[in-house]
Amino acid sequence: MTTPQSTVVVTGDRTTGPLHLGHFAGSLQTRLQLQDQHQQFILLADTQALADHQGDYHGVRQAVIDIALDYLAVGIDPQKSTILIQSMVPELAELSFYLMNLVTVARLERNPTVKNELRHKGQERDVAAGFLTYPISQAADITALRGTLIPVGEDQLPMIEQTNEIVRRFNRMVGKPILRECEALLSNTTRLPGLDGKGKMSRAAGNHLSLSASADEITAAVNRMYTDAQHLTVGSPGRVEGNVVFSFLDAFDPDSVKVAELKAHYQHGGLADSVVKARLNEVLQALLAPIRARRQELAKEPDAILSMLLCGSAKARQTAVLTLHKVKTAMGMYYF
Template sequence: MLLTGDRPTGKLHIGHYVGSLKNRVAMQNAGTYDPYIMIADKQAFTDNARDPEKIHNSLLEVALDYLAVGIDPAKSTIFVQTAVPELSELTEYFLNLVSVARLQRNPTVKTEIQQKGFGESIPAGFFVYPVSQAADIALFKGQVVPVGEDQEPMLEQTREIVRTFNRYYNTDILVEPEGVFPPKGQGRIPGLDGVKMSKSLGNAIYLSDTEDDLWQKIKSMYTDPAHIRVEDPGHIEGNMVFTYLDIFDTDTEKVAALKAQYQAGGLGDMKIKKYLFEVLNNELQPIRERRAEFAQDREGVLQMLKDGSEKARAEAQKTMHAVREAMGIAYWG
C-alpha cells in the first residue's frame, strides 16, 4: 500500500508539486499500488491550534489541489485524518515506544522548531508529531511513501517504532515503510528569494495562482544583484530563474545556451524571466483549469472526502483490531 499526505494550512505550492505530488500521480497511474492519501488536519493543529478556521478553510483547498494535479479518487483513497480516530489511538500506544531523547534528535523536527521560532514554548503536540506520522503510515501498512528528501528522518523514525512494536509484541503485523523521493536536485525547491519555499515567508508560487500572480512573482525573483546592465556577465549560481529552469524546462539544450549567454553577457534578467514565465505557465495552466472545474462542485468534493474517509476508517479498524490482539487488549475478541 502507498500512503502519503499533506497538512491543510493553505493551498499547495510548486514545492509540494515537484517534491511529492508528481510522484503520487505517477505511482497511482502505474496501477501497482493501492494509494491512500491523507489530509492531515489533526497534525495541522500542532502549530495552528489557535486558528482552527484556517485548517477548516484549507481542507477543501488541499483537496482541490490534489484533484487538479491528477490524483483520481477512483484510483486513490483521499481521506481526512480526524475522520479516522484509530490514528489517535495508535499514536498513544506508539508514544510509549519512543524516548524524548530520540524525538529531540530528529533533525527534521529540530529544523522546523527553529524555523517556527518556538524557543522554549514548543507545543507538546508539535514535538511528538513524528510519532503521529508513524501511526499514520503504520495503521495503513504503508509500504511506500512518496515524500521530499527532508522527510527521510521521519521515515527512519517510523521504521524504528514499527520494529520496536513488532519486537515487543512478537508480531509482524506492522510494515516498515520505504520512501520514494523526487529526482535528485528537485526535492526542495527554494522560494522566490532563494530560501526555503514557505507560505509564512510569502515566497511561494501556488498551484492555484493566476497568470498575473505568476508573472508578478517571477518578476520579483532573485537573480544576480551584480548583473546591472544587459551586457554585464552574470552568475547562474544562486540565480533562482536558472534554478527553476533546471527543474521545469525539459529543453535542457536551450537552458544550457541561455546559461552560457548570461554568463558571457548580453542577456537581460527580464528576458529570462519572461521565458521562465512561459515554461511555468505551460506547466500550471492545465492544473489551474482543472482546479477551477472541480471548485464549481464543492459539495461533490466534500462527498468525495467523506466517502474516502469511510473507506479509510474501515481499513484502519482492521489493522487496529490486529494491533489490540497483539498487545493483549482485545479483551472481548
C-alpha cells in the same frame, strides 16, 4: 491500471492554505506518477495541523478543501488514489496513543526534522505536545495504512527512520511482525527555492507561488524573482548557481536543451535577466493555466469534493481498522 505491488502513504503538509509550486515540483509530480502503479493513500493531516495552528479551526478546515481541490486540479484521480482526512479515521489517533509509549521525549527532541522546525519557528520547549509528538502521529498514519513506500523530501528522512524504529520496537515487544517497515522515496527534483532566493519556498515565508495563481500574479512573481546580484549589465557574465529563475526553469521547462542554451549564454554574458524571466513566465503560464481552470470548475461543486473526501476516508478506515485489530490482539487488549 497496473496491479498494485505496494502501498504508498503520503502524510499531508500541516498547512493552512493552498499548495504551491514547491509542492508541485516535488511530491505532487511523484504522486501523479505513482498512482498508476501502486495503491496510494494521500492523507490530509488536519489533526496534525492543529498542533501549530491552535484555535484556527476554520483555517484548517478550509485548507482541507483547498488542498483537495489542488490535488484534483493537477490530475490526482480519486479512482486511483485514496484521498482521506486524518481526523475522519479515528483509528490513527488510537494507534498514535499506543505508539507514544515506545518513544522517549528525549528521542523526539533529537529528531532533526522536529529540531529544525522548532528553530525556524523560534521555539524550543514552549511548544504544544502535539507538535513534539507528530513523528509518532506520522508513524501511526504510515503503519495503520500498511505503507511500504513513502514519498518524502530529504528533510523528512528522519521521520521515516523514526517510523521504522517504532515498528521494530513494537514488533519485538509483541514477538510478531505486526507492523511493516517502510522505505523513503525521494523526488528527482531538489527542493525548490523561494522567489526571494532565501531558503525553500513556503507560505510562512511569503516567498511562494500558489498553483491557483492568476496570470497577473504569475507575471508579478517572476518579475520579482532573485537572479544574480552581480549581473549588473547585460554584457557581464551571470551566475546560474543560486539563480532562482534558472532553478525554476530546471524544474518546469520541458525543453532541457533550450534551458542549457540559456544557461551557457547567461554565463558567457550578453543575456538580460528580462529575457530569461520572459521564458520562465511563458513556461509557468502554460503549466498553471489548465490547473487554474480545472480548479475553478471543481470549486463550483463543494458538496462533490466533500463526498469524495468522506468516501476516501471510509475506504482508508477499512485498512486502519484491520491494522488496529491486529495491534490490539497482539497486545492482549481484548477482554472478551
